[in-house]
Amino acid sequence: MRLAFMGSPDFAVPALRALHAAGHEVAAVYCQPPRPAGRGQLEAPCPVHRAALELGLEVRTPARLRRDEAAHAAFRALGLEVAVVAAYGLLLPPAMLEAPALGCWNIHASLLPRWRGAAPIQAAILHGDAESGVTIMRMEEGLDTGPMLLREAVALPPRATTPWLHDQLSDLGARLLLEALAARPPAVPQPEAGVTYAPKLAKADGLLDWRADAAALDRRVRAMNPWPGAHFLHAGEAVRVLEAVPAEGAAPPGTVLPGPGLTVACGAGALRLTRLQRPGRPAMDADALRRGFDFGPCLATPS
Template sequence: MRLIFMGTPDFAVPSLHALRDAGHEIVAVYTQPARPAGRGKALRPSPVQVAAEALNIPVHTPERVKRDIREHEIFAAFQADAAIVAAYGLILPPAMLNAPRLGCLNVHASLLPRWRGASPIQSAILAGDAQSGVSIMQMEEGLDTGPVLAEAAVDIAPDETASTLHDKLATLGASLLAETLNAPLRATPQPKDGVTYAERLTRESGRIDWSRSAVEIDRQIRGLTPWPGAFTELNGVVWKIGGAQIVPSETKPLPGETLDDALTVACGEQALRLTRVQRPGKAMMEGDAFLRGQSVAKGTRFGG
């Protein structure tokens, strides 16, 4: 097929390569513009732009597309059979959704209609879902409401993080996309039952409330790794928590209070032993290694 590819982060890169490897003609790649990054705030192109340039595919980086009629005209002039969208990050107007012969197809990281919206990977872990997956969807104006052409599921492991699940779904989405385009396209409307929405995450999403259960906080830590990251405070200093282990607790201390000198912290139900921690200006460390350089006494209270 003659395709336009639209994506921005790492998640989209395997799909771009899968299309190229399958022999499709990619006439243009759309991605968000380079953004300031790192300590020097130098402009850094998106992972998709880097991948596209390595493949010698023309790259377009409009700041906005929703109301830019000139961009609509440029997009339509490619006369594509379809546009493939994978975490592009900009809302496409009807003029662009309807321009390709077969419309726009989206690689979405959930089993629709569960987890429509901005953070489907993280939301699946936060909610304790047993499975996640990828849906190839025909795009329309609604938020991830279009009919589904194909889907594939994966189990969520007990120690799954958003990072590991992201990588699994990126690879799965790429292979599913290639398979879908290699067969007649048949879309099935999404069921009306089971619709959930994944909220846009902020840094504050990572703040730990120790009055919640250890199970919930463990999901928060895993679901928000690597970004925005779960965190708590001790004496006004922010600690980022990169891993924890649920442990039973028969005592009833205050939530956030350490039960020993091994970083075991009381929760609303049970407790968590912090296995990976990071203080400002330091690297993430294993809990045991951290405690060899600094002690945290029993009875210390986090978040209080």
């Protein structure tokens, strides 16, 4: 099948590789333009860009699409049967959504209509969902509102993390995409009930508020790593929490309790912080960090 692939981050790479390995004709790969990265701030291509070059595929990196009529015309000129979209990062205007004969198909990392939006993987963990999954949907102008072609669930273990679920759904999305392209199943409208949204994350979403329940803070730590990173503020620093587990304990929120690691009283229960990272420093076990850094008797709660 002649198609275009549109994606940018690591999540999309398995799908691109699967399409190429299956013998589909990838006419062009669209991804985000190279951006400054690393200490030297040198421009670096995104993961999909690197994979496409490795596979010898044409790469296009428009900075915007909505009002770029030349880009619309170039896309139509590809003569596509379908376009596959996986975490591309740019909204497709109607002129592009309607150009491929079978439309644009999106690999979405949730069981739609739950968790439409930009951060479905983190949202599933943050809210304690029992399962997540992938939906292959045909795109329309609304935010993840299009009809569904295939979907498959993945059970979440009790201590699932964003990196774990990311990798599970990335591989599942590649497999489901090939199945959908082979079978071309009928599109089924999404249910009207059960719609939830997962907005784009900001740095502030990683801030730990000790007044919350320990179980909720544990989920936040597992959901927000590696980005935006779970953290708390102490002595003018944003200290990252890389690993934590719920613990027993009761005291005013923010109180540092006795015991291994750095155990902090929460609104209900306590959270034992086991691996931490100060700004500009290497990650350390909490016990080792406490030997050289005084957290005092209490950690501040956000104002």
